[in-house]
Amino acid sequence: MTLKVDNLQVWYRTMRGDVQALDGVSFSVGDGELVGLAGESGCGKSTLGKSLVRLDGRMRHVGGTVELDGKELPIGDSERMNGFRFKEVSIIPQYAMSAMNPTRRIGRMVAELLESRGVRFEGGQLDELLRRLELVGLDPEVLDRYPIELSGGMKQRMVMVISTLLNPSLLVADEVTSALDVSNQKAVAEALVDFRDRDYVKSTILITHDLSLAYQVADSIIVMYAGKLAEKAPTDSVVTAPRHPYTRMLIGALPEVGVRYDTKRLTGIPGSPPSLLDPPTGCRFRDRCPLAFEKCVEQPPFLEVAPDHAVACWKAF
Amino acid sequence: MLRLDHVSKNYRVGTFGGRELAAVRDVSLQVEPGQVVSLIGESGSGKSTIGRMILRLTAVTSGTITFDGTDVAGLTGSRLRAYYGNVQGVFQDPFSCYNPIFKADRVLELLREPYFAGLDGRQWRAKVEGSLEAVRLDPGQVLGKYPHQLSGGQLQRMLVARALLLDIRLLVADEVISMLDASTRVDVLNLLGDLKARGLGILFITHDLSLGNYISDTAVILHRGEIVETGATELVFGDPQHPYTRSLLASVPQLHRKWVRDERRRVSEPAGEGCG
């Protein structure tokens, strides 16, 4: 499958005006690729993930197109998107594990969900479900339990299985590991890779604020800043040879085991991201960028500087 | 300075309070001036409970907590206030620590009457500005604003400034940076490192090993309420002895080092007591 996003613009309606959450984002995801979408809070990564599946009430599709396998996705029209959701594009939303109906046994919930999509839950489907539960390390009897009886990690894996039951082409996983403990994080992230390896999903977009987590499982990483893409490259290139100053400073601010305050002081990035209500012209990072120069008042395009490696920075061209 | 001796905390759970849950089991540790002790554990390990017991927000079931030799459990009234003049805490969610209907600097104002009643307006303002500058905040930018107008990093630093106003000797920092962005986390961590250099003792509670490794002298690894390993940070992280510590280190995602994939095995976990 292929996903092509072209100049996507999605805005939020608020009392104080329109927040330009996604301002002209273009990229593509290849068949079988696990892309890590990394960025800090407010950069628009969650908005991007959500806009590929379902725009919520406050979001507005202002411009740009999304093409899945050559077909244009009607992301602005929730009714028409209904035909694509769950079957071609699926999402594991943030806080999904807290969103399971607490008064339903899980098996019953899955059955109702499938029936609402027009799929009969019996025979072959049930076997497939059990097979997948075993893949992620869950006991079949979990279907007879209520959500409150499961731990956080188990709930998250359950939600992953449910979201991928109909083998969607594209899976969007929004912060699926943030609320979990370290050991569960590893299990859930590895389960995502397993799903791709077993062909349950074709491609995955993993949205996370944790760059090190993306490094562990993603094939390529996209770094976002203030509603625009900053850099996209294969994982190793992003981590060992980042071209965008923001990516470089971000990596420089991550404490690692083995790095101590008295031996090597890390520095953060001073300042804070610009408000997206009235974004500044030109490169949005220039107020905080140590490399900023006169050309930065003009927004740099997101261009390829090396095979598969695209950056939006005048200094990188 | 701070000493925990065989401290335990039990909760009654279940319908009609039939069962007992041991949140903290027989924990003993010490914090000296100018020393940073990292209390590392996953959720359910009891680390926050220990922090709350030290801050007298939760009662101890058994064992003693002493500060400079005095048992903190029995303190009330003015002696408790004096204790809070020496020991303060900063918590995880900067936005929830501020009463949303008031201005942010109210957290500093709240200390004026109990501790600084003798100061006049000018002296008080000078003291406040001094504290804010010590945490590298610009008084002009943060005074007089509401919490939602400031960033998470600024709010956390203001909470540290509040603690510094009192000239404390021990700071309990409970997950203080987990809700901050990566780019601002390091600034707050560096601030804590600077304070440690000036003689402040810090109990740094976290679930993130890399953070614990960055500034702490001693590491205490907590698992289900018990201490499984403790010692100098370089030793605990460099050569972990306990299998839990080893598995924790192996599961932490790190840049420049990929995970080792486990072979498929059934993961059997007990159903958690409430959410994680």
Place this chain on the structure above:
Amino acid sequence: MIRGRNEFLYFAGRNRKLVAGLAVVTGFLVVAAVGPALTDHGPNDYVGPASQPPSAAFWFGTTTFGQDVFAQFTHGLRSTFLVGVLGGGLAGLIGMLIGFTAGYRGGAVDEVLNMVTNVILVIPTLAVLLIVAAYLRVRGVIPEAIFIGLTSWPWVARAVRAQTFSLRSRDFVDLARLSGAGGRDIIVREVAPNMSSYLLMTGILLFGGAVLLAATLDFIGLGPTSGMSLGLMMNNAVLWSALQLGMWWWFVPPGLGITAIVGSLYIMNVGLDEVFNPKLRKL
């Protein structure tokens, strides 16, 4: 996210239920304040021909005894508002006191206060009132208000207790404790202000409830022995067969008045809920 007081006022002005309800109640309040001055006779004075329908001289007509229904109505409104404020206010005070204490302290104190609340809740107020009425030969508005206040507070206590429980475990309360603040200070300065919208709505409900309860008591004859109130008007109307005699002007105004006031108060509350709760708003 709160943008200060302005956000509430902005939404309050736009909310039709709130504005309409407030207008109706204010209208009646004005009538209660100004009305009695418009007539130069008392509500029980025999001033006109008996059983007259509304006319230019007597806007609401007269009763079987020739009393001015309009004068009765305006005096009755005053009494109604008075009982509402006093009774509702007393109930609110007791309920909040008990609710905050039980919610904040927890433990044994909470258990005891809960028991007290439950006991008052299950006492059949009407039965008690009948007994009290049998002993008190003369009853006034103040005792009626006190009685209403002493019996209407349990649900307030329950609700305030529940809210206090949840607010008390919030981080900013912990921070206040770390600043050396005592229980009472924390409740007054941290907890109550966060519940201010809820307390306002509770106050409105108590006011409406007190008005309704007073009208009910007056209607069955357990109200004040002197003075006039809307419920008493309806009581009299029934006693003197106004319905059968077709004297609609005697019972329709008080009935409509009570319905309009209490109904508007409840609608105001629904509107206030929308103003305070961002999720219920339509942008």
